[in-house]
Amino acid sequence: MIELAVFDMAGTTIDEHGAVYDALRHAVETTGVAVDPVDLQTWMGTDKREAIDALVRLGGGAPDAELVERQYETFRAYLRESYAKQPPEPIAHADKALEELRARGIKVALTTGFSADVALPLLESLGWSTGEGGNLDAVVTSDEVPRGRPAPYMIQRAMEKTGTVDVRRVLVAGDTVVDLEAGFNAGAGVVVGVLTGQLTREQLELHPHTYVLDGVADLPGIAETQADD
Structure with missing residues (x-):
């Protein structure tokens, strides 16, 4: 699960x-x-x-x-x-997907190649936050860890912040090759590439992955299939 x-x-x-x-x-x-x-x-x-x-x-x-x-x-x-x-906005249905995952008891963390001084104002502009009333359980920025992706440290830091112990019960999703590599390097149970970035399905599928999906809107369904694993 x-x-x-x-x-x-x-x-x-x-x-x-x-x-x-x-x-x-x-x-x-x-x-x-x-x-x-x-x-x-x-x-x-x-x-x-x-x-x-x-x-x-x-x-x-x-x-x-x-x-x-x-x-x-x-x-x-x-x-x-x-x-x-041109202000940033949520990827189509991303906010709904995060909400649905959390409603199922799955904690949600964001990781980023941005440092905190860039990432946190960006999230604030979207109304996304951690803590009481927020839609996230953790945010990990690149300046919190010794190395960014493809090193696994941001994923491990997200586990630490959320009290997650078993990396096999972690799903990692991203739109770049280093997102997939970081998930693989961390030993995540599910590693997902999404097609909302610059890379094609064929480009992402060249690298270790569990699934390649159109976008994060499809992730609640994937999480559901893992429920009995």
Whole structure:
């Protein structure tokens, strides 16, 4: 039986209209290097400072800590402007899916490659929160753990926050390859790819997974099939 569902934020539960993709590309390209779209997609879903460092190196640059921090601020500024012009909103039926899972006694956690200073205002803008009256049991940001995805640490931190002991009773869902890899690395009982991000079914199915679904709206049905396992 699934006890905890761990979801990615942008592209999985939240539609931010591609702003993260554009902001990350902008943050890297303003250092003077070119960004290969394949590399950019590979690093989506990871900690954004790690992504900037890796993408600048892949483009032939030699980033140091100061440059990475400066470009992270560029990333944040671009994202703020994008969100002001076109506010993020829940992926279709995502809020209903989270509500249904919690009504069944399944705890819900969100994990993200954003640090808390980006993630928490984003959730607040949607009216999503933890605590009494909130629709979430935990939120884990990239700055809470030693490494972001594909390391399993954010999933393990979500387990810690929700008091979940058995990782086989954890469902992990996300729209990127590193979401799937993190779920696999954590040993999650169910690892789900969703098609609401930039990747196709064929691209996601190349990587370890239990299911590839159209979106999180389909997840309550999957959780139901695990009820007697």
